[in-house]
Amino acid sequence: MNQKVLVVDDENNICELLRLYLEKENYEVLIANDGDQALQMVREYDPALILLDIMMPHKDGWETVRELRTFSATPVIMLSARGETFDRIMGLDLGADDYVAKPFDAKEVIARVKAVLRRTATDDTGEVNYDNLSVNIVRYDLKVMGTKLDTPPKELELLYHLAKNPNRVYTRDQLLDEVWGFEYFGDSRTVDVHIKRLREKLEGASDKWELKTVWGVGYKFELK
Amino acid sequence: MNQKVLVVDDENNICELLRLYLEKENYEVLIANDGDQALQMVREYDPALILLDIMMPHKDGWETVRELRTFSATPVIMLSARGETFDRIMGLDLGADDYVAKPFDAKEVIARVKAVLRRTATDDTGEVNYDNLSVNIVRYDLKVMGTKLDTPPKELELLYHLAKNPNRVYTRDQLLDEVWGFEYFGDSRTVDVHIKRLREKLEGASDKWELKTVWGVGYKFELK
DNA sequence: CATTTATATGATATTTTGATAACAATACAG
DNA sequence: CTGTATTGTTATCAAAATATCATATAAATG
Numbered sequence: 103m104n105q106k107v108l109v110v111d112d113e114n115n116i117c118e119l120l121r122l123y124l125e126k127e128n129y130e131v132l133i134a135n136d137g138d139q140a141l142q143m144v145r146e147y148d149p150a151l152i153l154l155d156i157m158m159p160h161k162d163g164w165e166t167v168r169e170l171r172t173f174s175a176t177p178v179i180m181l182s183a184r185g186e187t188f189d190r191i192m193g194l195d196l197g198a199d200d201y202v203a204k205p206f207d208a209k210e211v212i213a214r215v216k217a218v219l220r221r222t223a224t225d226d227t228g229e230v231n232y233d234n235l236s237v238n239i240v241r242y243d244l245k246v247m248g249t250k251l252d253t254p255p256k257e258l259e260l261l262y263h264l265a266k267n268p269n270r271v272y273t274r275d276q277l278l279d280e281v282w283g284f285e286y287f288g289d290s291r292t293v294d295v296h297i298k299r300l301r302e303k304l305e306g307a308s309d310k311w312e313l314k315t316v317w318g319v320g321y322k323f324e325l326k
Numbered sequence: 327m328n329q330k331v332l333v334v335d336d337e338n339n340i341c342e343l344l345r346l347y348l349e350k351e352n353y354e355v356l357i358a359n360d361g362d363q364a365l366q367m368v369r370e371y372d373p374a375l376i377l378l379d380i381m382m383p384h385k386d387g388w389e390t391v392r393e394l395r396t397f398s399a400t401p402v403i404m405l406s407a408r409g410e411t412f413d414r415i416m417g418l419d420l421g422a423d424d425y426v427a428k429p430f431d432a433k434e435v436i437a438r439v440k441a442v443l444r445r446t447a448t449d450d451t452g453e454v455n456y457d458n459l460s461v462n463i464v465r466y467d468l469k470v471m472g473t474k475l476d477t478p479p480k481e482l483e484l485l486y487h488l489a490k491n492p493n494r495v496y497t498r499d500q501l502l503d504e505v506w507g508f509e510y511f512g513d514s515r516t517v518d519v520h521i522k523r524l525r526e527k528l529e530g531a532s533d534k535w536e537l538k539t540v541w542g543v544g545y546k547f548e549l550k
Numbered sequence: 551c552a553t554t555t556a557t558a559t560g561a562t563a564t565t566t567t568g569a570t571a572a573c574a575a576t577a578c579a580g
Numbered sequence: 581c582t583g584t585a586t587t588g589t590t591a592t593c594a595a596a597a598t599a600t601c602a603t604a605t606a607a608a609t610g
Contacts, residue, residue: 254586271466275352284436287350291568292588298569316466317596318479318567478597515557516599522558541607542556 105219106147108132110140110166111155111181120153123208124215137161137169144174151219153202153211155181177222179214181206230265232325233310237262246307253303256281260296261304264313264323273320297321328507329374329443332356334364334390335405336382344377347435361385361393368398375443377435378422379405391422401442405430454489456549457534461486470531477527480505484520488537488547497544521545 107129109120114135121131132147134140136158144152152170156163167178180201199218202211228240236245239262244253253261260281264272272280274290282288301313314324331353333344338359345355356371358364360382368376376394380387391402404425423442426435452464460469463486468477477485484505488496496504498514506512525537538548 256587269465271464275350279351279436288587289589291590294568295570295588315568316479319466322465480598512598513600515601518557519559519599522560525558539557 104128104130105150106130106132107215108134108140108143108147108149108152110134110137110152110158110163112136112158113155116155116181119206120211123206123211127212127215129215137163137166140166141169144170144176149176151215152176152178153181153215154178157182177218179218230262232265232268232308234308235265235304235311237265244303246304251303257296257300257303260293261300261313261323264321265311268311268323268325271316271319271322276320293321328352328354330354330356330371331439332358332364332367332371332373332376334358334361334376334382334387335379336360337379340379340405343430344435347430348439351436351439353439361387361390364390365393368394368400373400375439376400376402377405377426377439378402381406401446403438403442454486456489456492456532458532459489459528459535461489468527470528475527481520481524481527484517485524485537485547488545489535492535492547492549495540495543495546500544517545 107124109117109124109131110133111117111120112135117133117135121133124131132143132149134143138161140152140154143149154163154166158166161169163180167180170176170178177199179199182201199222200214202214229236229238231237234247237258238244239259242253242255242258244251244258244261260277263277263281274293277293278286278288278290282292297313297315304313310326312324312326314322316322331348333341333348333355334357335341335344336359341357341359345357348355356367356373358367362385364376364378367373378387378390382390385393387404391404394400394402402422404422406425423446424438426438453460453462455461458471461482462468463482466477466479466482468475468482468485484501487501487505498517501517502510502512502514506516521537521539528537534550536548536550538546540546
């Protein structure tokens with residue numbers, strides 16, 4: 103099902119403009135005209151994202167985010183009139199994820215919505231499945247040709263990461279950042295060794311995919 | 327080629343800390359210790375991003391951004407001591423793109439650097455497509471007439487670069503700078519050889535485009 | 551058409567990169 | 581605290597990519 107986006111603004115034509123943009127991208131759009139209504143709708147519909155105007159009567163955007171954060175981590179993009187610099191910053195300080203300045207540029211709004219959703223995307227299943235392969239990062243197990251294989255955590259995380267984004271090449275440094283973490287300062291050969299150990303486990307499992315070396319660049323999980 | 331990041335701070339240990347983080351991510355790091363030096367380095371090296379401290383003697387961060395904006399649109403992330411709220415806001419008003427509060431968290435700095443560079447990046451897809459040709463720099467693969475061809479990195483990068491800007495002529499020196507990298511000092515005949523190898527792979531693929539020699543000048547990817 | 555200049559090409563040398571094995575360090579469980 | 585599993589490091593070798601050079605070919609020039 104499509105993701106729900108809650109738009110909160112006291113000016114209805116702004117809501118409708120955003121609805122237009124968002125529905126074109128296949129989001130399901132909910133609308134609220136003030137902070138209290140917004141909070142109620144969050145409880146009721148649990149949207150994936152909130153677009154929240156700052157300047158509203160009664161309860162403004164800051165106040166709304168502050169209350170929201172007492173019971174929900176739903177990502178918020180603040181909508182601010184041009185020049186409302188102070189508002190923008192305060193909004194971010196108070197727990198918003200991004201901001202867009204009015205007047206809107208359709209492309210920019212959509213880009214930011216997508217970026218925030220991508221960033222906050224919760225990996226639903228924690229599992230990737232391909233021919234003869236199943237990697238589950240929640241249960242920490244690996245099945246190759248139906249057989250469960252004992253796999254050390256780092257190997258599993260590495261495989262999961264690569265398989266989650268098939269065909270995309272990762273440099274060793276990127277993998278160190280994304281699997282080992284930014285603060286890890288080790289040697290990039292480490293990745294080679296883990297790849298090698300994974301390959302031993304995966305050998306001959308399928309001809310539909312492969313842990314492939316991209317010479318001079320890095321590794322990828324290639325689907326054929 | 328790696329992107330250049332200019333770090334501007336009067337405290338050298340802060341510069342060095344940032345250098346550490348950034349170099350690990352393969353950015354080329356330039357350092358300036360005051361605003362004037364920074365502006366000069368921007369003119370000389372044209373960095374992709376500037377990390378700019380606000381509190382500096384002589385010319386502070388605000389003043390520096392203001393001057394910078396008279397001749398350059400290079401994105402700027404302001405560095406501010408915790409609690410310098412007013413400073414932060416003024417910085418953004420004056421044309422900065424984001425801010426990071428001291429003390430730094432490696433993860434946060436890198437995330438913001440990448441976010442700003444992504445936001446200001448022009449090429450999103452990493453792919454160019456023409457008749458019977460597809461070059462993808464994210465997957466690092468080359469498809470000619472539907473067939474995937476194994477291609478060494480330099481060849482792929484060269485083709486991508488040329489094909490990304492069709493019909494534009496590049497001299498060998500330009501290609502060496504832009505594909506091999508600024509610090510590369512090799513023989514320009516090297517380009518010829520790579521062009522030759524690419525032509526072997528691309529031979530007879532299409533009559534809609536061509537890797538063309540421009541006599542006495544260089545090469546171009548010509549669309550007909 | 552001869553001459554000069556630029557480019558293409560093939561062969562070879564050099565450099566870079568990757569796989570692997572052996573070992574060291576570390577984390578972890580009992 | 582000890583033994584075991586995991587993770588990380590290093591050295592070596594092999595493979596691939598790249599650079600260089602010599603020579604052939606082609607284009608421009610007068």
